[in-house]
Amino acid sequence: MTVDIDKTAPExxxxxxxxxxxxxxxxxxxxxxxxxxxxxxxASIIYAFAQGKINWSAVPDYFFDERILKGVGQTLLLTVLSxxxxxxxxxxxxxxxxxxxxxxxxxxxxxxxxxxxxxxLVQLVVWFNLGLVFEYINLGPIYKDYWSDFMTPxxxxxxGLGLNEAAYMAEICRAGLLSVDEGQTEAANALGMSxxxxxxxxxxxxxxxxxxxxxxxxxxxxxxxxSLVSVxxxxxxxxxxxxxxxxxxxxxxxxxxxAAWYLIMTSIxxxxxxxxERYYARGSSRSLPPTPFQKIRANVFSLSTxxxxxx
Amino acid sequence: xxxxxxSGARQTSSGAPMVKAEGVHKSFGLVEVLKGxxxxxxxxxxxxxxxxxxxxxxxxxxCINHLEKINAGRLYVDGExxxxxQKGDKLYELKDSEVSLKRRDIGMVFQRFNLFPHMTAxxxxxxxxxxxxxxxxxxxxxxxxxxxxxxxLADKAGSYPSQLSGGQQQRVAIARALxxxxxxxxxxxxxxxxxxxLVGDVLDVMRDLxxxxxxxxxxxxxxxxxxxxxxSLVFMDGGVVVESGNPRxxxxxxxxxxxxxxxxxxx
Numbered sequence: 259m260t261v262d263i264d265k266t267a268p269e270x271x272x273x274x275x276x277x278x279x280x281x282x283x284x285x286x287x288x289x290x291x292x293x294x295x296x297x298x299x300x301a302s303i304i305y306a307f308a309q310g311k312i313n314w315s316a317v318p319d320y321f322f323d324e325r326i327l328k329g330v331g332q333t334l335l336l337t338v339l340s341x342x343x344x345x346x347x348x349x350x351x352x353x354x355x356x357x358x359x360x361x362x363x364x365x366x367x368x369x370x371x372x373x374x375x376x377x378x379l380v381q382l383v384v385w386f387n388l389g390l391v392f393e394y395i396n397l398g399p400i401y402k403d404y405w406s407d408f409m410t411p412x413x414x415x416x417x418g419l420g421l422n423e424a425a426y427m428a429e430i431c432r433a434g435l436l437s438v439d440e441g442q443t444e445a446a447n448a449l450g451m452s453x454x455x456x457x458x459x460x461x462x463x464x465x466x467x468x469x470x471x472x473x474x475x476x477x478x479x480x481x482x483x484x485s486l487v488s489v490x491x492x493x494x495x496x497x498x499x500x501x502x503x504x505x506x507x508x509x510x511x512x513x514x515x516x517a518a519w520y521l522i523m524t525s526i527x528x529x530x531x532x533x534x535e536r537y538y539a540r541g542s543s544r545s546l547p548p549t550p551f552q553k554i555r556a557n558v559f560s561l562s563t564x565x566x567x568x569x
Numbered sequence: 570x571x572x573x574x575x576s577g578a579r580q581t582s583s584g585a586p587m588v589k590a591e592g593v594h595k596s597f598g599l600v601e602v603l604k605g606x607x608x609x610x611x612x613x614x615x616x617x618x619x620x621x622x623x624x625x626x627x628x629x630x631x632c633i634n635h636l637e638k639i640n641a642g643r644l645y646v647d648g649e650x651x652x653x654x655q656k657g658d659k660l661y662e663l664k665d666s667e668v669s670l671k672r673r674d675i676g677m678v679f680q681r682f683n684l685f686p687h688m689t690a691x692x693x694x695x696x697x698x699x700x701x702x703x704x705x706x707x708x709x710x711x712x713x714x715x716x717x718x719x720x721x722l723a724d725k726a727g728s729y730p731s732q733l734s735g736g737q738q739q740r741v742a743i744a745r746a747l748x749x750x751x752x753x754x755x756x757x758x759x760x761x762x763x764x765x766x767l768v769g770d771v772l773d774v775m776r777d778l779x780x781x782x783x784x785x786x787x788x789x790x791x792x793x794x795x796x797x798x799x800x801s802l803v804f805m806d807g808g809v810v811v812e813s814g815n816p817r818x819x820x821x822x823x824x825x826x827x828x829x830x831x832x833x834x835x836x
Contacts, residue, residue: 447669450673
């Protein structure tokens with residue numbers, strides 16, 4: 259994917275070659291009709307929402323409510339920590355699955371099979387109720403407590419989301435590691451690099467190009483999935499919005515508010531993903547796609563030169 | 570530059586051979602690729618391996634730095650067994666770290682270059698000296714610049730492999746291998762993946778390297794290179810050595826019927 263940044267040739271100078279063709283373009287009436295229908299549908303939906311018995315003014319009233327902001331923070335915290343658990347666990351599982359040791363690769367296979375095969379909501383509830391199986395948690399002299407005291411809502415949520423995520427990340431990482439040409443490992447080995455160094459310095463940086471885009475997806479998914487953890491009594495954005503909705507008498511409005519916040523957060527994450535992808539694409543394409551800022555700067559620059567030319 | 574000057578004057582020491590193979594066998598599953606290879610590569614010589622594809626020449630080359638494990642026979646580099654340690658009459662497999670240690674001294678150049686695409690030419694060259702030998706960065710960079718200049722790419726230090734032509738990539742790959750100061754260089758069909766017009770640059774670098782006294786084993790289809798630069802030549806077919814000797818003799822006057830028919834097709 260090479261993006262041509264070199265669009266310096268101004269469009270208004272006619273080409274020196276033969277005279278350009280000036281023909282009447284074909285009219286695509288089908289396109290006009292479908293555009294009108296689509297706009298009409300959109301307008302009617304917007305009208306329906308505006309007409310509905312929704313008190314829109316409640317949304318800005320509570321948009322920066324202390325509890326909402328706290329919920330946003332909790333949601334972000336949960337997303338980041340769960341993804342850290344998921345990514346670290348995923349890398350370990352991927353390496354285990356690719357190892358030549360049949361025991362570790364089977365264990366990794368079994369883990370992925372189990373955690374990918376059951377709904378995350380079910381897993382969350384199971385973690386929450388594991389106190390029925392283990393009355394105490396006993397790590398010898400280090401730590402001993404009742405399971406129910408040990409399993410705080412935060413820990414339950416983290417384990418539930420993180421361990422589930424590890425199964426997905428394992429498959430993503432495995433695909434990434436397998437995508438790197440074998441010749442790379444061979445070249446590194448021939449230079450005397452150890453397995454660990456080859457993996458760290460040569461294979462993983464190249465695997466990242468394949469790993470980052472689906473991981474970005476996973477982060478966005480995780481951010482939304484955190485709304486499930488209210489079932490284990492953990493309070494984050496969605497739960498706070500619900501609570502406010504019940505006390506303020508605007509329950510549906512608060513759902514819209516939560517949706518807006520989720521959208522804002524996922525949009526910011528998408529931007530971050532773009533820059534990370536760009537970083538790992540270095541060397542893979544001849545010229546990197548410009549960042550939005552570079553695009554703007556290039557446009558402003560060409561605009562100013564054009565002005566000078568006309569002045 | 571058609572005739573090699575003083576080929577006899579080059580130091581090909583009479584001491585221990587750099588590589589010695591005794592009855593080397595290698596199978597992939599049920600397919601026996603090497604069926605007992607015996608040969609000796611003297612220190613300082615340019616040793617060419619030729620033969621039809623599938624004859625086992627590349628496999629043999631890869632056995633020398635233990636990228637492939639041999640199934641039978643003995644293979645020595647600089648007097649030491651490759652991949653094993655002998656104690657009494659028992660063989661012990663070497664640990665990965667010990668194998669890596671030995672590979673430092675053997676440079677390898679691949680048919681498909683295998684440069685690290687996420688690193689610039691310079692970073693490719695300094696990677697192993699820094700990571701494996703622990704040389705400090707400034708020193709490694711200085712040496713890398715010298716090496717890139719030697720292969721004629723002083724101005725390409727900051728380019729990524731994708732921005733270089735095949736011939737340039739292969740020369741960076743040679744510089745990368747030389748950065749480890751190897752005592753033996755393995756070339757696995759270094760010009761086979763190149764456009765014909767780019768082959769010459771790579772061969773020039775290899776010729777220069779040969780003249781500096783490097784021990785080189787070259788799997789190649791470039792008969793001209795073998796004739797001009799080679800000190801010894803081996804023709805392999807079907808996993809065995811069919812004919813060997815001085816390249817000029819073997820290429821102009823092959824004794825074996827199989828060699829004759831192969832050369833009549835490629836020359």
